[in-house]
Amino acid sequence: FTLRTVCNKEYTRRFSKTETNLFFNAIGLSITCLISALGGGIQAPGSLVLGLAAVFGIIFVATVYLMLVSYSKGPMGLVALIFNLSSIVPVIAGLTIFHESLGLYKALGLLCVLCVFLLSWRDKAAKDREGKLMEYIPPKVWLPIALLTMLLNGSLSTIQNMTVQWAPDTSIMVFNFWAFLIGASLCWILLFIHKLRGGHFEEVTSQPKAFALDSTLCGLFASAGNILIMYALQYVPSTIAYPLNGSAGTITLYLISVLYYKEGRTRYGILMLAIGVLSIVLLGIA
Numbered sequence: 001f002t003l004r005t006v007c008n009k010e011y012t013r014r015f016s017k018t019e020t021n022l023f024f025n026a027i028g029l030s031i032t033c034l035i036s037a038l039g040g041g042i043q044a045p046g047s048l049v050l051g052l053a054a055v056f057g058i059i060f061v062a063t064v065y066l067m068l069v070s071y072s073k074g075p076m077g078l079v080a081l082i083f084n085l086s087s088i089v090p091v092i093a094g095l096t097i098f099h100e101s102l103g104l105y106k107a108l109g110l111l112c113v114l115c116v117f118l119l120s121w122r123d124k125a126a127k128d129r130e131g132k133l134m135e136y137i138p139p140k141v142w143l144p145i146a147l148l149t150m151l152l153n154g155s156l157s158t159i160q161n162m163t164v165q166w167a168p169d170t171s172i173m174v175f176n177f178w179a180f181l182i183g184a185s186l187c188w189i190l191l192f193i194h195k196l197r198g199g200h201f202e203e204v205t206s207q208p209k210a211f212a213l214d215s216t217l218c219g220l221f222a223s224a225g226n227i228l229i230m231y232a233l234q235y236v237p238s239t240i241a242y243p244l245n246g247s248a249g250t251i252t253l254y255l256i257s258v259l260y261y262k263e264g265r266t267r268y269g270i271l272m273l274a275i276g277v278l279s280i281v282l283l284g285i286a
Helices: 004-010 018-041 046-072 076-096 104-120 141-166 172-197 204-207 210-233 238-259 269-285
Strands: none
Touching: 004 046, 004 076, 004 238, 018 046, 018 172, 018 204, 018 210, 046 076, 046 141, 046 204, 076 104, 076 141, 076 238, 076 269, 104 141, 104 269, 141 210, 141 238, 172 204, 172 210, 204 210, 210 238, 238 269
16 A cells, blocks of 8 residues: 555656546556456355445545545645544444444544644644755645545445455455446546547646556555455454554655655654554554
């Protein structure tokens, strides 16, 4: 998932139009669908699994689209931190749907998440050693979109957990195949409608190699991530699998953001990172 995020960031440095984002989504989802098919996913699922897969596929398209918008508007490190706090959604679902208990660590973890949201909104530009303001993108530009994306991303995790819990005999590849087939089909239909209306793809034709590389790699990394996390859910609880995945990714992406992309460190950036990782760990050991 960390490699997928880097691909998304590289993509947003070159492309931005809605039809290009849909094309990017369509290719990535098609690759993921193909990998699931090769893994034995072409089987008729039950009505419950098909319904969950359909909801997952539709939400996935919206999530990736908004994710690209968020990365194009905000710093990768802080945006990724907000995304990885999406573990609160399956945690809350675990409390309400699967009747998991609420302990001290979960309560503290949820409180830390709230602190990160508050700090994000009040964040300001940091100064370098010479007293100059560093490159800064105000939270009001990217935070609302990132929060919406976080909720949608958390919903995807919840649907995955529902599938594992409610249909344990269903193959992960079968679920992924139908979910990404539905998502990819939706993207291709929207692109076809865009083309019928006389639309063009200037961004794609201007940089075809970069677009093809970003799309392909993103599809491969997204596929690997979704398959691995669902296998993990068969062996460990969701309250461990998602926070563990999120904490490692959060730290890595923040370092890449500051060191490689040279995105300005904000006043509360390190504090938000520390509290965010703490919240993920607390939710994981709860």
